[in-house]
Every structure is written in C-alpha cells, then in structure tokens.
Amino acid sequence: MKFHICIKQVPDITAPISIRNGELVFETDRVVLDAYSASAVEESLVLTEKHGGETSIISIGPDKVKETIRKALAMGAEKATHIKTDENASLDSSVFARLLAAYFEKNPDYEVILLGKQAQDTDAGLTGSMLAEKMNLSYATNAVGLEYDESANKMIVTRQGDAGQEVIALQIPCLITCSNDMNDPRIPNLRGIMQSKKKPVEEISPDDLGYPSDKLQQLASTEITGYEPMPERQPGKKLEGEPVELAKQLVDLLQNEAKVL
C-alpha cells in the first residue's frame, strides 16, 4: 500500500507565546512536527510494517520545513517531497489544499493519503476535507483507529463522531485525517536519524504545480487582522474544610446562589 502523508511544521506551542504590538511573539524560534501530523506518519509506518508498502512525506513551507521532513524520515518514512514557498507567505488551508491537489494530479500513484485532523498552530481542521473534495476522493476525518482490510481492499476507519465512534469502510484511493488519540508517535532513534540524511527529498516549487509563487498569497481566503488573549473567567469561591461540610456547602451554593440545581 502506498501511503502519502501530508505533514505540517508548526511553532513549538508548548513554549510561552505573547502578543506584542498586535503581533505574536514566540519565546523560542523552535519549530516542530505538528502532533497530529506525527500521528499520521506513525499510523502509516505501523500499517506498512504489517502489510507492506511505502510511506512518502509531503510538506509545504519555507526552507526550514526540511528540518521537519527529516524528522518524519527519521521516524521511518522512505522519501519526501518539499513544496517550497516563500519565507513570509501567510498561506491558509485553501492554499495548502490546492497545492496538494495539484501535486497529486501530477503524481497519481497515491492510494491512501493521510493528514492530521487539524494543525496545532491554527486548529482549523479544513485542509483534509478540502483536499478530498478537490480530488473527488472518499474520505473520513478525526480517525482514532485505522486498519487495512486486505480481502476487501478497503481502509477501515474508526472516527470520533458526535455520539460515539463511527466505523467506516472506505474504497481505495481515499483520504483520512488523523487524531492524536490514534497512537503514540515513535521517537526517532540514532540509526533512523543517520539514515534519514541519505533518504531522497525532492524539492519543487508552486510554479511547478501551476501556481505562481508570487501570487500564492492571493489565493488565501482568510486574513488574520490581530490577536487577543483568551477571555478570562474570574475565579469564584474556594472552599476548604471537612469533606462532608464541603459537600453541604457546595449543594447549597448550587441551589441557592447559582440556582442550577
């Protein structure tokens, strides 16, 4: 089975982020492999170890994205394509989906395409289904489990729905977006890291895909005009004491003060 994993590089969101003069300021300039993307890579590696096949990586972004591509190769992916864009271009889901669709149109040897269900920086969750629609592929989002049914040649997706988990069989080719609840992505070992340096990374430009680099940003459909801190909830009453007393006080407050009981 040929898996293509579209991965994203994101700022390290575990580090402090502040807003200064309307711009985001990151305490470190560390960039990492998006956690949802990492789960997609891991899932492909598990499935190809079991059923055979190949894991190819695709990523869009400036030169430094290569660092993140190497990480995925060190985890065990075989090869990668880097769609290189300008350093300062602010691209959104619709641009990513169009570039990826154009890539797959030129390279139609795909069978299963995996992405993260959203990315840790924007939390938008649009690119996967946009790409599926653009390519007219059947798809499932928010997968927490994935299996390959060899006899039926179908992908069996367990996805997190509103009132339970939905088990869906998808004809191949198909596209699936992965939750970080799917697995624990492996940490590359030294051997993997050494090997990753020899693995092929093809660099292409948006122009090669029919999208002039200098006009890419105009395709973006959303504009960020500023940032704000999360609205804060005011702390209420903090109660300490004996458990039985605490329980009585709480029920009294819920009944007579908050009036929700």
Add this chain to the structure above:
Amino acid sequence: MSTILTYVAVSNGKLKRSSLEVLSHCRELAKVNGYKSEAVIIDSNASRFAEQVAKYGPDTVYVIEHPIFRDHMNQPLLDALEMVVKQSNPMLTAFASTEAVKDVLGALAMRLDAKALPDVASFELKDGAVESLRPIMAAKLMARTKVVGDRMLVSVRSGSYDVSESEIQPEIKKLDFTYNENALKMELRDIITSSGGGVDLAEAPVVVSGGRGIKDEAGKKMVHDLADLMGGAVGASRAVTESGLFPATAQIGQTGKVVSPQIYFAVGISGAIQHVAGMSNSKVIVAINKDPEAPIFDIATYGLVGDLYKILPPLIEEVKKAQS
C-alpha cells in the same frame, strides 16, 4: 435581500442546543442588518422538527428528509448542504461546530468556492465581511480572523451564544432529495457508543469529568454515579483517556470535544490550558482538587480543596437529598 442560513442539527431526536445558539445569534444579526434569516434541517425525520425550529424565528425553514441521514455520513450530508445553499443563496451559512460539521466544512467550502471560518468563539458581520475570534495555538490565544466574499461559512463553538426564542410563522419548504446509495464510496459499518448509551456529551446539561486525580475503577465509578444522578454525561481529560481509564469519546479540550453545560464538574483535573479550552463556556464550573494551587481554581465558580475520594461520597449523598 441577503440571507444568513443556519444548519440546525438533530441528535437523539432533539434539536441540538448548540445549533439553536447559532440560529438565535444569526436571527439577531439578520435583524440588525436587514437580512433574511433562514434555517435548514437535514435528518431522516426532518419534517418533525420544522415546527420546533419556528420558535427561534427564521423566515424560512428548509426541510431535507431522507433515511440516509439517520446516521452521519459525509457524502450525503455534503450533497444536501450544497443543495440547500444553492436554493437559499445565503451570503453566510452558519453551523454549530459539531463533529459532523467539522467532517464536512472544508469540503463544502471547496465545493461551493466559499470562504470558511471554522470553530469560532464569536463572529460579527461588518461591511459584507465576517470577522471572528478563533482560539489558536492550542487555545493559548485568539486570532481575529476575517473573510470577505459573497459565499461564506462559519462554525461556532458550543456555548458561545445564548438560545433565545422569537416565534414567527416561517415558510416551510421541503426540498426533494434523492440519493443513490450504490454511489456511496463509503460504508458505515458500525457505531460504537461507550457507557452512557450514546449521550451526546456536547449537549448534556451536566458534565462530570475525571482527570489524573482519578486513580482507579472505584474513582471512575463515583464520577459515573454523580453524572447518572444528575442526568449528565461523563467527560475526561486527556491524561485519563490516554491511560485508557476513560474512553477516547469522553475527551474534552482543544483536541477533543467542546462542552458548555449548566454545571461542569472537574474532578481531579488540574486545568491545563488545552482542557480549559473545551469547557470554559460552562455556566458553573465546580473543581475538586487536592492541590490548592491547581490552575483549575483560577476559573472555577466553586473550588473544593481536598481529596476527591473523600469528597465525592458525601457529595453524591447531598445531591440525592437535594433532589428528594
């Protein structure tokens, strides 16, 4: 005249509260801007709900009824949404940000060449643009994000707006929807519901959530007992869904579900920012934690400092007394 269309979702035979929040907000936006407010119900029993939707004041209610909508599948839902958008021709289509909507929003935007704002905490109309606030960077901050166009989509986080009624006699338009099931490239094989009988966590009036402080089945049972007693649903933090003590379906937070119940119990949950992003719209937050410095106390309406294993048993008794 411009139109705002709201998709009203149905779950367990009821209109979803989160959809009604969005419909209420859109009706007011339409009023202020001199637009029409319309609604659409897509369900296997859609006609049954048309009258109920009327209470929330849309000028038109579109009804798309077909057995295929008994369970969620993205292909037919996309086709139905495309159909109603072409009929209603709205400048803005609004949704509650449910898992089903997250599944189709990007595809719908691509199909309709529309501009999408997913999972917003609030939005306004300004000179033909939609301006929203969206939590980003794992809910560390909000981005003021804008789209401009004649076809826009927005999905709204649960609990962002209040439900308000404004009854009128809407025009009810039934749209003929046919679907060839053989054309489906997917097959729904099963729906696995965890304990709670498939209660939609996002709709529950009370949510009792367990976190790292819950160490074992006995602790988990008390969480379930309190939830059952209050007619609520059970949630969990990522720590305990990862450990396997609670099912992944129960996870609340930026990567899980967003809930906004009347009462949210955070039991043994420290209050990491990613978890708070999924519950901070709750009306009343009750925190039970033995660490008085836990960040959950910064946002709790009522914080109980102490051992949850000692507090939950008398609390369950007191709630029983209060109910009798």
